[in-house]
Amino acid sequence: MSENVKDLLSLKDKVAVITGGAGWLGSAMTEALAEAGARTVVVDCNAEAVKQVCERLAKKELSVTGVTADVMQEDSIRKSIDQIAEDCGRIDVLVNGVVVPAAADLDHVTMENFEKGYRNSGAYAIACQQCVKHMRKVGEGSIINIASMYGMVTSYPKVYEGVSDPCPVTYCADKAGVIHMTRFMAVYWAKDKIRVNSISPGAFPNREKMEYANNPKMDLFLERLAEKSPLGRVGQPWELKGAVVFLASRAASFLTGQNIVVDGGWTIW
Ligand SMILES: NC(=O)c1ccc[n+]([C@@H]2O[C@H](COP(=O)([O-])OP(=O)(O)OC[C@H]3O[C@@H](n4cnc5c(N)ncnc54)[C@H](O)[C@@H]3O)[C@@H](O)[C@H]2O)c1
Structure with missing residues (x-):
């Protein structure tokens, strides 16, 4: 097998599944997987968004269905x-990217909020379990949990004071769980040659999202997010493309159980 770096990063002949693949960050990662050559299938509950991402990428002659x-x-x-x-004949790559927010501050959080929050990692685990069945038939696979x-x-x-609600405790608990569940999965499925890694994005605010778009203090909020990052700005969705293709591909064949942090340096100081 070729060790040329372009071949290592290629996803030609691979089938990639991405949950939440029609969202703000998901659609950029969908595009990345398809640009790297994978037949890419978006799984998302927003039918209109699925249609739009498929149509947009079809215009670029990329192989994306929903x-x-x-x-x-x-x-x-x-x-x-x-x-x-069944339709594609195999599954090689899974990216788990769905998030269903369960907002509530710590003084008011309920058991129900936590049940909703943790359902996100439950959904990741079931998608992994189901894809692994098919990856075993291929003989290897790569899973990326966002x-x-x-x-x-x-x-x-x-960053949030007076401008926005802070990130809820349920979200932080769920995402910490995703990082550690990734390590557990990496060990558990190593015998099947299935690598499992996570990507931890930093601040990639979507200005069009309702809670941001309706916020008169949006500019101040964005300014503060940018200031907190050593690179002095927030991320753009395309800036996740490299990490997702790298982890999905043979370029990362000796890498498992890791958490790749794409945050402009937010977590280093
Ligand atoms: N945007 C950020 O700043 C940021 C930062 C860190 C981590 N993340 C993570 O990145 C991932 C994507 O975030 P985003 O900002 O693109 O969110 P988003 O809301 O734009 O996208 C989420 C997608 O998931 C879909 N979805 C929601 N519930 C679903 C369900 N039950 N079944 C199927 N699809 C469903 C939505 O339709 C949407 O297309 C999430 O896991 C999020 O936690 C985002």
């Missing part, structure tokens, strides 16, 4: 993944 499904429902994710494996810098450090209060 499945509309609710990955928080166990039956739905299991059936979708089996259907994708975590967050807020699974490593806590929500930084001064």
